[in-house]
Amino acid sequence: MTTWIRRARSGGEALQTLVDGLAEALGRSVVLDDPLVRMICTSRHFGDEDRVRVRTLLQGIADDEIIRYVLSQGVAEWTRPGVLPGRDDLGLQPRYCVPIRERGHLLGILMVVAAGEPLTAAETEAIDRAARAVAVEMYAERLASDDDEEHVRGLVSGLVGSDSALRCAAHQRLVDDGLLPAGPHVVVTSVVVAGQRGPSGQVAVALRGALEPFRRTRTARGLPAVDQDRAVLVQVFDREPTEEDLEQQGRAVVRSLTTFLGPGPSVAVGVGGRRTALADAWISHDQARVAVRAARRLPRLEGVGDWERLGEYAVFLQLPDSALDESLLPNPLRRLLDDSAGARLEETLRCFLENAGSVPRTAEMLELHRTSLYYRLRQIQEITGLDLDDGAHRLVLHMGLRLWDLLQSVPEAAAR
Missing domain, CATH: 1.10.10.2840 (PucR C-terminal helix-turn-helix domain)
Structure with missing residues (x-):
């Protein structure tokens, strides 16, 4: 069961090869998920597919209920393999789960459908070898991704910061590198998560997952910059977004973070004012920070504040807490x-x-x-x-x- 591991190629193809090879060796369905239980790659079926697996393959992502269930079992905090109990009401067969970790980072979760005959010692050893190989590939990708993310975070920070020279330089770099267009409709959204008691880094992973869908939509290009417990999303729209568009987007972010993090943390989304040029994103960002404070202080907003709708509340929210x-x-x-x-x-x-x-x-x-x-x-x-x-x-x-x-x-x- 070891020769197919050595034949794996680099990048995404390597992960697919590792997953396929393990599945063929075991005669069981295998899937590799990211830390938010979103599918990275999967093997073919081996007659052990359940409703959850079929639906996930059709949709490209598991239902929120499934994600919440898996994460509620603490899988993202496991340090060793274990069995995820099945749920008949969800159509979920048991899974043998291996957290993919490297140097303290949770990179993903390798899942093997564990219905039918129990896994033998030889099979669990094969899974362990595959998991180590997957960890090597994913950690290399993580290092490259971290470099890219740090670069983007620096540019976004400069774009919305208080130093006009840095704003100008960041604006020029973002446009020249094709990361964002210069206009015509710019909105900055701020997201803050408070009260999370989970593992270090879990909030940042959840923020990336929640904002990823807004990198590119039918009407906008977006660039998220994520920190430990907060994030900034700069978007440039082809047409001026309506208040309803931005509220729906904010609600989608809140729903995703609630799914990924559970009901404990407090999530607040603040939408800045609409600007007509990327160079003015800093103004929208300052307004988004005020809108976040409104979202956190006014329960009727249900976690989403919009600068354009704050009215006189914006006056008081200029004051420090x-x-x-x-x-x-x-x-x-x-x-x-x-x-x-x-x-x-x-x-x-x-x-x-x-x-x-x-x-x-x-x-x-x-x-x-x-x-x-x-x-x-x-x-x-x-x-x-x-x-x-x-x-x-x-x-x-x-x-x-x-x-x-x-x-x-x-x-x-x-x-x-």
């Missing part, structure tokens, strides 16, 4: 919130201000008789000491409520 505390709340609003009827009156005040002080619209939305609404408004004025007919007084209360929204969900750590 250390300054965003209750000391900024106007005293009149604080008195209202502390009142025994505070929750009911806060709701009434919000609705009244959101409807530009219209009593008919406010009464309709709150399903209140106007007499009852007027009574509540008088209570608000008595408690706050402010006149709701005064535009400046209404502004104080409205901005105070916006600030109160931001204070309801304090992130674990400030987004840089």
